[in-house]
Amino acid sequence: MDLSEVERLVSELLATGEMNEDTSADLERILAEARAGQSYPDDLDYLAALHARILSAGAPEANIAAPTAIHEDIETLRRENAQLRAELQDARQIISELEARLTL
Numbered sequence: 612m613d614l615s616e617v618e619r620l621v622s623e624l625l626a627t628g629e630m631n632e633d634t635s636a637d638l639e640r641i642l643a644e645a646r647a648g649q650s651y652p653d654d655l656d657y658l659a660a661l662h663a664r665i666l667s668a669g670a671p672e673a674n675i676a677a678p679t680a681i682h683e684d685i686e687t688l689r690r691e692n693a694q695l696r697a698e699l700q701d702a703r704q705i706i707s708e709l710e711a712r713l714t715l
Contacts, residue, residue, distance in 0.1 A: 619646040
């Protein structure tokens with residue numbers, strides 16, 4: 612990642628106004644190190660990931676799709692739960708019938 616890219620990413624992130632004091636300080640430090648030619652790969656990865664998470668155009672779509680997937684998972688679990696309860700009831704009935712035979 613070259614200096615102009617670091618400057619752009621940092622500028623866009625700071626412009627959101629969503630960065631807390633510590634994050635802003637980290638971004639300023641990353642920018643200063645890049646300007647000095649002393650960037651650390653981990654810092655550049657962090658910068659790219661933070662930018663993607665905060666400013667990604669695809670993020671809202673992911674947030675919309677997630678509730679649908681969660682509801683589908685919930686419905687699947689409800690069906691499985693109902694099936695297991697029915698199987699448990701059947702097993703209890705069989706146990707009762709076997710216990711009744713033993714007492715005869």
